[in-house]
Structures are given as C-alpha cells and as structure tokens.
Amino acid sequence: MVRAPCCEKMGLKRGPWTAEEDMTLVAHIEQHGHSNWRALPKQAGLLRCGKSCRLRWINYLRPDIKRGNFTSEEEDAIIQLHAMLGNRWSTIAARLPGRTDNEIKNVWHTHLKKRLESSSKPSGQAAPKRKAKKPAVAVSALEGPTSEPASSPGQSLSTSSATGYSMASSLENTGSSSSESEEFQIDDSFWSETLAMSVDSSGSGMETSDTFGVDSASPSSSNDEMDFWVTLFMHAGDMQSLSQI
DNA sequence: AACCTGTACAACCGCACGCGC
DNA sequence: TGCGCGTGCGGTTGTACAGGT
Incomplete structure (x- = not known):
C-alpha cells in the first residue's frame, strides 16, 4: 500500500509556528472543530499540512494542556507506567491529565531515563532541572481569554485515542x-x-x-x-x- | 566577553491501523 | 475482499537557550 506523502510540499510552511498561525488554528477549531485534519489547513487558510496542524493542536494549543514542570508525582507515575507499558506514550499520557504523549516522551528521554540509568536511588528525588524553559512565544500570544490552563486533575482527557488496545498486544509488543x-x-x-x-x-x-x-x-x-x-x-x-x- | 557544550522542547517523518468505498 | 485515505503513534531531529570554561 503506497501512501501519498503527508504533505505535498507545495509551498507548505514548516518549522516553528507563529502566534498568528496558532491563533488562526485555534479560532478555526473552536468554530468548526477538527473533523478533517487534512482539509482543515485549507479551510483555515493556513499554509501547513494537516498533520502539522493536528500535532500543534494536540501538543500545544489544546485548552486543557497543562504546562510547566512535571511534579515529582507525575514523574514517578511516568516511571511506573513506563515500566509497565513500555514506550506507549499515548497510553501513559492518558493517565496524566493535561500532559501530552510528546511531552512525556521528551521528559522521559531527557531526564527520567537518565535518572533511572544513573542511579539506583529511590525515585523521590527529581533530577535537577537545569533551567525553567523560556515561555513559548506562541503560548504567550494565546494566553488570553481563549486558553485557560485547565490544570485541575480530574478533567476529561482528550489525548487518549482509545485505540483498540489489547492486553495481549501490550505484553507481547515489548520491544523497549x-x-x-x-x-x-x-x-x-x-x-x-x-x-x-x-x-x-x-x-x-x-x-x-x-x-x-x-x-x-x-x-x-x-x-x-x-x-x-x-x-x-x-x-x-x-x-x-x-x-x- | 566570547565560545563551547549539554539540555529541553517543539516539530517532523515514516509506519501501522482502522474505516469507508 | 481489496484498496485508498485519514489519523494516530513512536522515533528522531533541529534549534534555542542556559551554564560552564
């Protein structure tokens, strides 16, 4: 089955998103939803491929994204869940409200993995965070009335795609x-x-x-x-x- | 003060899966 | 039943920034 490239690179923009693009995307999704990612950029007037729009929305623009440092509880949960589920980031993300699979994956690769590798110490001690990363440009542009940080722990999860995921496969597919x-x-x-x-x-x-x-x-x-x-x-x-x- | 290095994070890429025709 | 399309997922890369020398 040969698939067409996700974005026919005909003048489609790549790289970091601008605040205007973010606002355009958010406004469009708020008005029309995102039933069809492929058609969305055209409808919204964005020079991006649908895949890029989807990623941007899921990982950054969704109103229920919780931003900021991971708490030690969250880090511990990631470590435990990773030990149980492996690299099933989306499944792990589904257990952590407001966190995205991409974010969790990054945290894992940047310091949780190292923490586990370098120490047999108890997990309560978080790896030293070298810096509080710059506030993202796009976020600051969006942090208006449209995006309130829903950081309360009981909120609904939209990350989980509820892919038909069976226990057997989760145990068999344990590559990592x-x-x-x-x-x-x-x-x-x-x-x-x-x-x-x-x-x-x-x-x-x-x-x-x-x-x-x-x-x-x-x-x-x-x-x-x-x-x-x-x-x-x-x-x-x-x-x-x-x-x- | 300038350069180098390591870290953190956003974004891209390719593959697999599910669904509709 | 097979094929094509759209979407989701995981791996990887690119880049900006902070700290160190």
Whole structure:
C-alpha cells in the first residue's frame, strides 16, 4: 500500500509556528472543530499540512494542556507506567491529565531515563532541572481569554485515542521494555488481591489513581478494559515496590 | 566577553491501523 | 475482499537557550 506523502510540499510552511498561525488554528477549531485534519489547513487558510496542524493542536494549543514542570508525582507515575507499558506514550499520557504523549516522551528521554540509568536511588528525588524553559512565544500570544490552563486533575482527557488496545498486544509488543515479563511474575495471590482491589477502586494513595476513577466512569468498554489493566499494573507496581522495601 | 557544550522542547517523518468505498 | 485515505503513534531531529570554561 503506497501512501501519498503527508504533505505535498507545495509551498507548505514548516518549522516553528507563529502566534498568528496558532491563533488562526485555534479560532478555526473552536468554530468548526477538527473533523478533517487534512482539509482543515485549507479551510483555515493556513499554509501547513494537516498533520502539522493536528500535532500543534494536540501538543500545544489544546485548552486543557497543562504546562510547566512535571511534579515529582507525575514523574514517578511516568516511571511506573513506563515500566509497565513500555514506550506507549499515548497510553501513559492518558493517565496524566493535561500532559501530552510528546511531552512525556521528551521528559522521559531527557531526564527520567537518565535518572533511572544513573542511579539506583529511590525515585523521590527529581533530577535537577537545569533551567525553567523560556515561555513559548506562541503560548504567550494565546494566553488570553481563549486558553485557560485547565490544570485541575480530574478533567476529561482528550489525548487518549482509545485505540483498540489489547492486553495481549501490550505484553507481547515489548520491544523497549523487554524486562516486563521478568519484572512482573504474577501469582495467584496477586490476582485475588488485585481483582479485589479493582472492584473497590479506592485510590491507592497515588495521585494518578484519581484519574482512574474519572476514566472508569466512561461508558466506553474499551476504556474500561484499559483502565482495568492499567489499574492492575499500577497495583502490581505498588506491590512490587512495597516488597522491595 | 566570547565560545563551547549539554539540555529541553517543539516539530517532523515514516509506519501501522482502522474505516469507508 | 481489496484498496485508498485519514489519523494516530513512536522515533528522531533541529534549534534555542542556559551554564560552564
């Protein structure tokens, strides 16, 4: 199956987005939505390919994006989820309200990975953040009435694409996390305990478990299934870390 | 003060998947 | 049933900036 290039490079702009482009995109999406990314740039009068518009919206312009440094809880959650799920950034992002897969991926590659590699220390200590990155130009241009930082933890998630994601594939496709099968040896007592916990889905004390409750309220059965497995793994991770103490 | 190096983040690229025709 | 299109995802690259020398 030969696919056409995502953007026929006919005078389409590339590189960093300007504030005007951002505003144009946001205004268009607010008015018309984004039912068709490919047609969107034309309709909005943007000289960008649809893919670029989609990326910009998802990673930067969405009103529910939470910007700023990751909290240590978030970093710990990423580390745990990555240990469980591997490089499934979108799935991990779905567990962290307001965070995007791209952002999480960047954080992982820049310091979480190094932190894990360089130290066997407990994860509570965040890697030193060298700088508070410049405020993005486009954001400052947008930080008007249109984009309020919805940083409250219970907000709805739009990052998750609810791709039909099965547990089997998540376990089999462990290219980057080959140690999963070794890390999680599940015995019968684990299953009985975990299943009991998942029925009564009270939080385990971790901040991210709040988001489970939100998502599990979703009518989508695939989301329910995903929540079940992620919750399961989270508990497994908790139990493992407890056993190491 | 100027240059060099490392870090953080935005953006791009290519592939895979799902859906409609 | 097969094909083409649109979208989503993960990997990678480019670049701006801060700190160090």
